[in-house]
Each structure stands twice: as C-alpha cells, then as structure tokens.
Amino acid sequence: MTAAVDRMSEYLIETRDLAVSFGHVHALRGVNLRLRPGRITALVGDNGAGKSTLVKVLSGVQRPTSGSILLEGREHSFTKPADAHAAGIEVVYQDLAVAPDMSSVENLFLGRYLRKPGLLGRLGVIDRKRMRHEAQAAFDALGMTVQDIDKPVIGLSGGQRQGVAVCRASIWASRLVIFDEPTAALGVVQTEKVVALIRGIRARGIAVLVISHDLPQVLEIADDIVVLRQGRDAAELDPASSSVRELVDYMTGAKEGGRAA
Amino acid sequence: MNETTTLARPGTGRTRSSVKDRLWSPQMLLLGVLVLLCAVFTAADSESFANAMNWRNILLDVSVLTVLAVGATLILAMADFDLSIGSVLVLSGVVSALTMSALGDSAGSLLLGLVVGVLTGAACGAASGIVVARFGVPSIIVTLGMLGVAQGIALLLTNGVDVRNVPRSLVMGLGNGNAFSNIPWLAVIAAVIAIVIGMMLRHTVFGRNTIAIGSSLEALRRSGTSVVAQKIAVFALAGALYGLAGYLSLARFSTTTIAGHGSDMLDAYTAVILGGNSPFGGMGSVLGSVIGVFIPVVLRNGFVIVDVQPFWQQIVVGTILVAAVYLHRARRRG
Ligand SMILES: Nc1ncnc2c1ncn2[C@@H]1O[C@H](COP(=O)(O)OP(=O)(O)OP(=O)(O)O)[C@@H](O)[C@H]1O
Ligand SMILES: [Mg+2]
Numbered sequence: 001m002t003a004a005v006d007r008m009s010e011y012l013i014e015t016r017d018l019a020v021s022f023g024h025v026h027a028l029r030g031v032n033l034r035l036r037p038g039r040i041t042a043l044v045g046d047n048g049a050g051k052s053t054l055v056k057v058l059s060g061v062q063r064p065t066s067g068s069i070l071l072e073g074r075e076h077s078f079t080k081p082a083d084a085h086a087a088g089i090e091v092v093y094q095d096l097a098v099a100p101d102m103s104s105v106e107n108l109f110l111g112r113y114l115r116k117p118g119l120l121g122r123l124g125v126i127d128r129k130r131m132r133h134e135a136q137a138a139f140d141a142l143g144m145t146v147q148d149i150d151k152p153v154i155g156l157s158g159g160q161r162q163g164v165a166v167c168r169a170s171i172w173a174s175r176l177v178i179f180d181e182p183t184a185a186l187g188v189v190q191t192e193k194v195v196a197l198i199r200g201i202r203a204r205g206i207a208v209l210v211i212s213h214d215l216p217q218v219l220e221i222a223d224d225i226v227v228l229r230q231g232r233d234a235a236e237l238d239p240a241s242s243s244v245r246e247l248v249d250y251m252t253g254a255k256e257g258g259r260a261a
Numbered sequence: 262m263n264e265t266t267t268l269a270r271p272g273t274g275r276t277r278s279s280v281k282d283r284l285w286s287p288q289m290l291l292l293g294v295l296v297l298l299c300a301v302f303t304a305a306d307s308e309s310f311a312n313a314m315n316w317r318n319i320l321l322d323v324s325v326l327t328v329l330a331v332g333a334t335l336i337l338a339m340a341d342f343d344l345s346i347g348s349v350l351v352l353s354g355v356v357s358a359l360t361m362s363a364l365g366d367s368a369g370s371l372l373l374g375l376v377v378g379v380l381t382g383a384a385c386g387a388a389s390g391i392v393v394a395r396f397g398v399p400s401i402i403v404t405l406g407m408l409g410v411a412q413g414i415a416l417l418l419t420n421g422v423d424v425r426n427v428p429r430s431l432v433m434g435l436g437n438g439n440a441f442s443n444i445p446w447l448a449v450i451a452a453v454i455a456i457v458i459g460m461m462l463r464h465t466v467f468g469r470n471t472i473a474i475g476s477s478l479e480a481l482r483r484s485g486t487s488v489v490a491q492k493i494a495v496f497a498l499a500g501a502l503y504g505l506a507g508y509l510s511l512a513r514f515s516t517t518t519i520a521g522h523g524s525d526m527l528d529a530y531t532a533v534i535l536g537g538n539s540p541f542g543g544m545g546s547v548l549g550s551v552i553g554v555f556i557p558v559v560l561r562n563g564f565v566i567v568d569v570q571p572f573w574q575q576i577v578v579g580t581i582l583v584a585a586v587y588l589h590r591a592r593r594r595g
Contacts, residue, residue: 081485093483099476101543102469110473111484113466124465 011073012037012175012207013058013089018067019231020053027053029231030067035176035207040198042218042239043211045228046251051211054228055180058209059091060084071175085112088174094181097165100154104146105135107153108168138171142200159190166197176207183214195221215244227251287537288549295555302563309566313443322558324447325509329525330532330550331458332502335495337533338462340475340542341400343496345389345407346503346529347522352411353381353507354517358424366428374431378508379501385411386500387493394492415519424517436512447509454502459547468545471495475542524575528557531582540586556581 013035020028028050035041045051056062058069060078068075071087078084084091098107105128106113114131115121135149144163146156153161162182169177179198183191198221202208212218218225219239227235227250235250249255302310309315329346336343357378364370389407393400440449462468470491473481482488510518534540535556536549561574 081483085485091483096477096479096483099473099480099543101476101539102473106469106473107480111470111481111486113469115466124467126464126466126469128464 010036011070014070014073015054015058016068016070018054018057018069019065020050020057020062021065026231028057028064031228031231031233033226033233035209036224037175037207038202038205039223040202040208040210040221041224041226042222043209043226043228044213044215044218044247044251045234049228049251050231051228052180055091055178055209055211058084058089058176058178060089085172088172089176089178090169090173091178091180092162092165092169092182094184098153098161100161101152103151104139104149104153104156104164105132107164108135108138108171110168112172134171135167138167142167142170142197144197157190159186159193162186162190162194163197166194166201170197170201170204170206173201173206176209177201179208179210179212181211181213183212183217191217215247218247219244229253287535288546288552291535291537291549291552291556295552295559298556298559298563302559302566305563305567310563315562315566317443317445319555319558319562320448321445321513322562323554324445324451325506325513326525326528326532326554326558327451327551328454328502328506328509329529330536330554331455331547332499332506333526333529333533334536334538334545334547334550335458335462335471335499335502336400337530337538337540338472338475338542338545339492339495340478341393341492341496343389343404343499344401344526345385345404345411347525348408348412348415349382349385349500349503350507350510350525351517351519351522352385352415353378353504354511355415355418355424355507355519356381357504357508358427358511358517359418361428361431362424362426366430371428371431374428374511375505375508378511379504382504382507383497383501386503387497389500390493390496393496394489415517419517419519421519423519425515427511427515431512432515434512435509436515447513450509454505455547455551458502462545462547467491467494472543472545475539475544477543524578527575527578527582528554531557531578531585534582534585534589540589 011034013033015031015033018028018031018033019026031050031054033054043051043054053062057064057078060081060083063079069078070076076087078087099110102110109131113126114134116125116127121127132149139146139149144167146160146164153164156164166182182198183194186194195217198208198210210218210222219242222239225237225239225242225247226233227237227247229251234253234256237246237250246255299310329350333343333346357374360377361370361374364373385407389400389403392398392403435446438446440446462471470481470486474488474491474495478488514521532553533550534553536551536553537546538544538549557574557578560577561571564571564574
C-alpha cells in the first residue's frame with residue numbers, strides 16, 4: 001500500500017470501497033477494482049455476487065451508495081450514462097445491444113449521430129457520408145467484414161450483430177470497454193470471432209473488463225482475474241497459474257483472500 | 262489469433278440492393294394495386310370515376326387523411342399506437358372553430374384559429390406522451406382514454422351541436438380554392454407536410470431517434486439518449502398534425518363534423534401499414550403511407566360510384582388491415 005501513490009497512474013480506472021445497497025440488499029459491500037490499459041481483466045463470481053451491479057455503477061446507470069471511482073488517479077462522479085461516455089467508458093451487453101431495423105452504420109452511431117457542418121447540422125441533419133466512412137474504418141480496424149453496412153442488422157447472424165456492438169464500443173471508448181457476458185448467446189465459432197474482436201480492442205491500449213461464467217474461456221483470454229463474492233472482491237488471480245477448480249473455490253468461499261496478480 | 266476476423270456468411274456476395282429489389286418494395290406493390298383498383302372503377306363507370314371533378318374530390322379526401330397518416334406513421338415508428346386520432350382532430354377543430362367564430366372573418370382570426378387548433382392537438386399528444394413515456398402505461402390504453410377525453414371535451418364545448426359558422430374566406434380560399442390548375446390548396450399543404458416529416462424521419466437526429474425507439478428502446482436508452490423526452494416530443498408532434506388536420510377539415514366542410522370522424526383511425530392505420538410500415542415499429546416510410554392513403558379513399562369513392570353500399574368500404578378496409586399485419590408477422594418470422 002505504500003507504493004500506492006506512485007502506482008496511481010498505472011491504473012486507468014480504479015474503484016475504492018465501492019458499495020451499493022438496495023434497501024436491505026447489499027449488492028456491493030466494498031469493491032476495490034483496478035484496471036490497467038491494454039489488459040483484459042475478467043470478473044467472475046456466482047449468481048448474485050454483484051457483477052452486473054458493478055457494471056451499472058461503472059456505466060453511470062446506478063449511483064454507488066458509498067465509495068469512489070478514480071479515473072487516471074482522479075476522483076470522478078458518474079451519475080448518468082452520459083458521464084461514463086464522456087469518460088470514455090463503453091459497455092457491450094449480451095442482449096438488446098443493437099437496433100435491429102437500423103443499418104450497421106447507424107448502430108455504430110446510435111444516439112450519437114454525426115451532424116453535417118454548419119446550419120444544417122444545427123437543425124439536426126445527420127451526416128450519413130461521414131458516418132459511413134468512419135464506420136467502414138472502424139470495421140476495417142478490427143478486421144471485421146460486413147457485406148452491406150447500409151442494410152438493417154436484423155439480417156446479420158447473432159455473432160455479426162454482437163460484432164457490430166463491439167465495434168461501436170471500440171470507436172467510442174477511449175479508456176474502458178466492459179463486456180457483460182458478451183458470448184453467452186453465441187455458438188463456438190461466433191464466440192471465437194467475438195473473442196478476437198475483444199483482443200483487437202486490447203491491442204489498442206484500452207482497458208477491457210469481461211464478465212463471464214465460462215471459466216475455461218476466462219482462463220484463456222484474461223490477463224488478470226478478479227473474483228467477486230457476496231459483493232466483495234474476494235481474490236485477484238493470475239490466469240497462467242490458476243485453474244477452474246481454484247476459481248470455483250474462491251467463488252464459493254472454499255478458499256479465501258488470494259492475491260496472486 | 263488470426264489478424265482478420267471475417268464475420269461474413271458465405272454465399273451472400275451482394276453489396277447493394279439491386280434494381281429488382283427496389284421494384285419489389287412494398288410501396289411499388291401498393292402502387293400497382295392502386296392502379297389496378299382505379300382501372301376496375303374506371304372500367305365499371307368511367308364517366309363518373311375518371312373525370313377531373315372526381316379526381317379533385319379524391320385528392321381532397323386524401324389530403325386531410327394524409328396529414329393524419331403522417332402523424333400515425335410517427336407514432337407507429339416508435340412501436341406505439343394512437344387511438345385518439347379522430348377525436349383529437351374533432352376537438353382541435355371545435356376549439357379552432359369556436360375561436361374563429363368569436364373573432365369573425367379576418368386574416369388574424371384565420372391565423373389564430375390555425376394556431377389554437379394545432380396547439381390543442383399538440384397538447385393532447387403531449388399529455389398522452391407524458392403518461393406513456395414517464396409512467397409507462399401502454400400507449401394503446403392511454404390513447405383510448407384520450408379518445409374519450411377529447412371527444413367528451415368537444416361535446417361539452419359545443420353541447421353536441423356542430424359549430425357551423427366557420428369563416429367564409431377559410432372555406433372558399435383554403436377549403437375549395439386551387440393553388441394552381443386543378444390542384445387544391447389542401448393537397449399542396451398535405452404534400453408539404455409529408456415531404457417535411459418524411460425528410461425529418463430520414464435525415465435528422467430527431468427522426469432517427471424516433472425510429473430507433475421503435476427498433477430497440479433499450480439500445481437507444483443505453484446510448485445515453487433521453488427516450489422519455491423523445492417519446493413525449495413525438496406524441497406532441499403527431500398531436501399537432503391531428504390538430505392541423507382538424508383545421509383543414511373545417512376549411513373543407515365548413516363545419517366541425519363532430520360525428521364524422523369515426524373511421525379516420527381505421528383509414529389512417531390501414532394507409533400506414535399498407536405503405537410498408539411495420540406494425541412492430543422501427544420503420545418510418547412516409548412515402549409508403551401517402552400511397553397507402555389512396556387505398557381507403559379510392560375504395561370509398563369507387564364504391565359510391567359503382568353503387569355498392571359505402572359501408573362495404575369499412576368492411577374491406579378492416580379486412581385488408583388485418584391481412585397486412587398478418588403478412589408483416591409472417592415476414593418477420595422469416
Ligand atoms: N434493482 C435492484 N433491487 C434490489 N436488489 C437488487 C437490484 N439489483 C440487484 N439486486 C441484488 O443485488 C445482488 C447482486 O446482483 P447482480 O445482478 O449484480 O449479480 P450478478 O453477479 O450480476 O449475478 P448474475 O451472475 O446472476 O448475473 C443480488 O442479490 C440481486 O438480487
Ligand atoms: Mg448479472
């Protein structure tokens with residue numbers, strides 16, 4: 001702890017004693033999470049451990065009851081989704097991630113459309129050409145191919161649609177992308193492809209937080225693993241020297257207090 | 262890991278919608294049906310159906326209904342329903358007519374009548390929108406309530422008797438006058454409304470958000486957009502359009518026609534859905550709705566001309582509406 005001041009800048013995002021209560025239900029009871037740039041951190045925990053609640057706090061959907069969030073060492077308050085967006089934090093959800101009737105291009109810019117310059121832009125006229133151009137660049141950067149970026153995404157496969165959501169996160173995130181069970185609804189091949197996209201985001205020096213119940217997958221893709229149990233960060237593990245057995249032991253409380261990272 | 266991730270499915274190499282695709286759009290199909298319908302009525306009685314006077318009548322009917330259908334298109338784009346269309350039109354017309362008959366026949370009176378009519382509609386729409394968006398009551402219920410409330414207020418204000426002293430200059434000018442050659446002013450106004458709202462839906466942030474709400478409210482909410490404010494604004498805008506339609510209806514009929522708008526909602530939604538708009542939201546083809554408007558209007562007009570009881574129009578239109586929604590469902594399920 002003495003080196004904490006020097007190491008501050010090492011973390012993009014840090015939470016300190018983050019707590020959330022819903023009346024008598026204590027969803028989070030003091031979570032200390034540290035996320036570094038260019039690393040994939042996996043968050044695992046049993047049902048009800050508080051994973052989704054933590055995501056909601058980090059994305060500005062849920063206000064913490066107590067505790068703080070630090071952005072590059074400085075305290076920051078998140079009261080609405082726009083605050084998280086402004087801080088460069090994006091979330092990819094398992095479901096309802098895209099608007100099915102809208103094109104891939106529009107989905108990348110959903111709610112944040114680029115406007116034409118000048119008076120037209122101030123009247124709210126969107127700049128399709130520029131959005132199309134930037135969308136294509138984003139798909140190319142992540143090595144993703146969509147046949148027709150102007151067609152409604154309802155015509156795409158589940159994996160492709162999730163790919164569109166990942167690309168959206170990647171163009172808007174400057175600090176952190178959170179994945180809440182991004183591959184839970186996908187088959188093996190599609191999962192592989194989304195995992196590749198996640199690695200592509202890491203390669204750009206952005207911090208990645210992945211929530212998953214798929215423990216073998218977690219061991220394979222994560223650089224760090226944080227185990228959440230009953231609203232607390234129960235352990236921090238190094239995937240290289242850990243196993244599914246060990247993760248389960250920490251998740252269930254059979255083992256306590258691991259600090260391997 | 263491999264450098265390029267190809268999420269492409271094999272075998273679908275097309276990149277742009279082909280000409281064949283475009284020709285087979287629901288709007289083109291609808292246009293074909295419309296032409297066929299006109300051909301049938303012309304064949305049945307070409308003298309009465311296919312003359313300039315009758316075309317002008319059809320155009321006048323289409324005009325008022327178009328303004329309503331554009332409003333319904335906005336609401337349906339959000340996957341919401343508005344059952345209060347006809348009664349908001351009536352209430353707006355009543356408020357407007359009472360205002361103008363109190364002020365007499367002057368340019369100022371006509372203008373003020375327009376303003377209060379549109380504002381009445383907008384207020385009804387905003388009220389429905391607030392209850393739908395803020396309190397989460399389904400729009401079909403809220404607007405069913407508004408149907409009763411608006412109708413009731415209209416009857417209270419008039420004691421159930423139509424207001425007939427609509428300013429003459431409004432009726433002669435806007436209601437019966439032509440903008441150029443045989444094209445009535447009402448048609449020009451309806452066309453302008455359709456073009457402006459159609460462009461807005463396609464090309465502006467407001468329009469795209471309207472469609473995004475219908476496609477996935479949750480996805481839009483997560484993007485940080487205030488879906489509540491957006492919904493209220495769209496309901497208010499649609500209400501304003503019903504209000505304008507009420508004013509145009511006054512100009513056309515020179516009376517409030519309180520009891521004459523029972524089938525407006527049926528006609529408007531049939532037009533919107535025949536026009537290729539999904540009953541499940543996420544679309545917003547104003548062009549389709551405008552073509553669609555001709556179907557119920559031409560049917561009613563044609564039935565009168567070929568001596569079929571006009572009541573048949575409602576039976577046919579109601580059936581078409583249900584069939585069209587069924588086809589949408591079938592298509593959605595693939
Ligand atoms: N809005 C809420 N009101 C009351 N209790 C809540 C609310 N949201 C979450 N909780 C409770 O907080 C606890 C943590 O829930 P959370 O959804 O964060 O768990 P989780 O780790 O995401 O679980 P899962 O793996 O099932 O998704 C649970 O006991 C849950 O019932
Ligand atoms: Mg969860």
